[in-house]
Each structure stands twice: as C-alpha cells, then as structure tokens.
Amino acid sequence: MTIHEAILARHSVRHYTDAPLTTEQIETLKAEMERCNTEGNLHLQLIINEPNCFQAEKPHYGKFQNVRNYIALVGQRSKDLDERLGYFGECVVLLAQTLGLNTCWVGLTYKKTPDAMQILPDERLRGVIAIGTGVDGGVQHKSKSFEAVTEGKDFPEWFQKGVAAALLAPTAINQQKFRFSYKEDQVSVKAGLGFFAHMDLGIVAYHFEIASGHSFFLNQLRTGKS
Numbered sequence: 041m042t043i044h045e046a047i048l049a050r051h052s053v054r055h056y057t058d059a060p061l062t063t064e065q066i067e068t069l070k071a072e073m074e075r076c077n078t079e080g081n082l083h084l085q086l087i088i089n090e091p092n093c094f095q096a097e098k099p100h101y102g103k104f105q106n107v108r109n110y111i112a113l114v115g116q117r118s119k120d121l122d123e124r125l126g127y128f129g130e131c132v133v134l135l136a137q138t139l140g141l142n143t144c145w146v147g148l149t150y151k152k153t154p155d156a157m158q159i160l161p162d163e164r165l166r167g168v169i170a171i172g173t174g175v176d177g178g179v180q181h182k183s184k185s186f187e188a189v190t191e192g193k194d195f196p197e198w199f200q201k202g203v204a205a206a207l208l209a210p211t212a213i214n215q216q217k218f219r220f221s222y223k224e225d226q227v228s229v230k231a232g233l234g235f236f237a238h239m240d241l242g243i244v245a246y247h248f249e250i251a252s253g254h255s256f257f258l259n260q261l262r263t264g265k266s
C-alpha cells in the first residue's frame with residue numbers, strides 16, 4: 041500500500057485484536073518517528089504493551105477496546121507545537137496504515153500515564169495515537185464539501201486533489217474546521233475555532249501535501265503565518 045492509498049484506507053479504529061506489533065513494524069515506525077522528531081523538533085514516543093492509558097483490562101473504556109500500544113504526542117512548549125504534532129503525527133499514522141496497522145488520534149479520552157513515557161520539564165503531552173491491528177478497518181466519516189473549506193477561484197487540479205485528501209483526514213470530533221486558500225499560485229491554510237483545531241491543521245496540511253505534490257506547510261509555520 042502506498043501513502044496515497046493509505047489516505048483512502050485510513051479511518052479511526054477504536055477496537056483492537058490481541059495481535060502484537062511485529063519487530064519489523066516497530067522498527068519501521070521508530071525510524072520514521074526519529075526522522076519526525078529531528079525534523080519537527082518533537083519528542084514522539086512509541087509505547088508498546090502498556091494497558092493503563094486505555095484501561096485495557098476493563099472491557100470498555102470510553103469507546104476504546106483492547107488498546108495496548110500508542111504514540112505519545114510530546115514536544116517542547118511552543119506556539120506551533122500542536123501544528124507540528126499534527127503534521128508529523130500524521131506522517132506516522134499514514135505509514136502505520138501502509139504497514140497494515142490501524143490508528144486513532146486521541147486528544148481527550150485517554151488516561152495520562154507519565155510513568156510510561158518521558159516528558160521533560162519544558163515539554164507537554166498533548167494527546168496520544170492508539171495503534172495496533174484493528175478488529176476492522178473503521179468507517180468513512182461524513183465530510184464537508186470542497187466549497188465549505190476553500191477560498192479563492194480558478195483552482196488548479198493539484199489544489200483540488202490536495203483539498204480532497206484533506207477532507208479525508210482525521211479531525212477532532214470530525215469538525216473539519218480548516219480553510220485552504222488559493223491565490224496567485226500560492227496555497228495557505230488556516231484553522232477555525234475549535235478543540236484541537238491547530239492539531240487538525242497540521243494533519244490536514246500533510247494530507248494536502250501528499251496528494252497535491254505541493255509542500256508549503258512547514259514554511260508557513262516558519263514564517264509564522266499560521
């Protein structure tokens with residue numbers, strides 16, 4: 041499965057089988073997380089076989105079942121931390137999908153387990169991503185229209201492809217509170233108001249970049265326009 045195919049195949053999965061992550065899957069994920077941590081100045085961590093975060097010993101914890109592995113979304117406090125966690129976290133999510141794994145971003149419905157991870161004094165834990173072999177592959181979410189999330193006119197095909205992929209991305213409570221703008225061959229994206237809207241922004245920007253072939257988001261962050 042390619043990353044493009046992973047965009048179509050990915051849905052949030054909250055029920056997992058007992059199948060452990062394989063050594064190969066762990067090594068591939070860790071290598072990608074190392075790249076993301078270096079490039080994004082983050083402290084993403086893969087936590088394996090740790091049942092407390094989702095209380096796996098209880099049959100149901102919220103909507104989750106049998107989550108034993110997760111990625112801790114940790115990074116140094118900064119204005120654009122959520123955007124970077126979203127962008128680089130989604131790199132790992134889509135890679136996981138290509139490895140035959142399923143995932144779910146979790147901002148609220150988990151228990152903090154500081155003993156299972158490393159959080160330095162100037163760092164924050166902003167959420168986790170559940171990861172494992174799903175009981176099923178999840179379902180396609182309902183989506184806003186292209187028009188509802190764009191500004192501009194005479195959109196080129198690459199921009200349309202990018203927005204279509206962004207509309208397939210996970211967002212907190214499926215809020216899709218983002219808006220892509222196209223003007224004079226330039227693209228930008230803004231977050232609306234909502235819980236985790238800035239983490240969503242990084243996630244949807246990564247989908248846009250993969251499908252459109254146009255990288256813009258990290259530069260937008262570096263120039264402080266987000």
Ligand SMILES: Cc1cc2nc3c(=O)[nH]c(=O)nc-3n(C[C@H](O)[C@H](O)[C@H](O)COP(=O)(O)O)c2cc1C
Pocket residue numbers: 050051052053103144145146147148149150167178179180181208209210211212213214236239240243
């Ligand atoms: C930043 C973020 C936080 C999320 N937090 C939670 C959560 O706390 N609990 C939960 O069950 N799902 C959570 N989700 C999953 C969303 O509900 C899900 O992505 C959305 O409904 C779209 O569905 P899909 O991922 O299957 O496309 C979160 C997603 C994102 C992107």
